[in-house]
Amino acid sequence: MTYSIVARDAGTGELGVAIQSRAFNSGAVVPWGAPAVGVVATQSYAEPAYGPLGLDLLRAGKSPQQALAALVAADDAPEYRQVAILDREGRVAVHVGEACIPAAGFATGDGFSAQANMVASERVWKSMAETFERSEGLLAERLLDALDAAEAAGGDWRGRQAGGILVVASEGSHWEREVDLRVDDHPDPLGELRRLLRLRLAYRAMYAPPGPSEEQLEALPELDRTWARIFGATATRQVDEARVLLQPLLEAEPRWADFVRTLADRELLPNAAELLG
Helix, strand or coil: CEEEEEEECCCCCCEEEEEEECCCCHHHCCEEEECCCEEEEEECCCCCCHHHHHHHHHHCCCCHHHHHHHHHHHCCCHHHCEEEEEECCCCEEEEECCCCCCCCEEEEECCEEEEECCECCCHHHHHHHHHHHHCCCCHHHHHHHHHHHHHHCCCECCCCCEEEEEEECCCCCCCCCCEEEEECCCCCHHHHHHHHHHHHHHHHHHCCCCCCCHHHHHHCCHHHHHHHHHHHHHHCCCHHHHHHHHHHHHHHCCCHHHHHHHHHHCCCCCCHHHCCC
């Protein structure tokens, strides 16, 4: 009912999962991950427990193969499951139960696995693998490239409805996420995931010099675009320009001044104290 990819970025150590399906809310069920531990995709009459339990087993020192074998052995219906587990080193293990609806299968490579069930043909998972191997850029973008290739190869033969993408860093607390986006019900879930990823990257760039690119600025809503420009101007000590940008906001809603004062108190906006005069 789903196609997905789990992968590791060899350069950054990031780990990620991305999925698309005709099943509603599948982005909340299929992808699991934890920084410095691994990622899991659990699908095809999905048993969500494979996610957290699989990560626990990886934390305990089990290999992906050992973790998956233990989970399958404890499952009362493993023949219906399709699961992929990838650890922080890029090792991967995959289970495809014999009762998964065809076409069902997977393709693995260096630091990734692409898997699918209830799809048009084996070209779906093979296209994901081929596209990921030759893609470049951020891991999140490469994962979505792979999903686009799967859809172009026929995708889920019932159609499309939901999707999700999860990326975690090579280190950090277990709750931290680099990217965590989901589309539950949409005629073009992959297109919507692309839009949300552009927004995620633009918002992240707002608070880190040199700030968002012009392309990222255009992805932001008008209010946030203005604040991104204010952040950029204050960071480069162009306080007069920042005041000009801020003034219409203050006129429309004076409480923005409280926001600026809070940013100044917490040193979150460079030169913020000078903005209000």
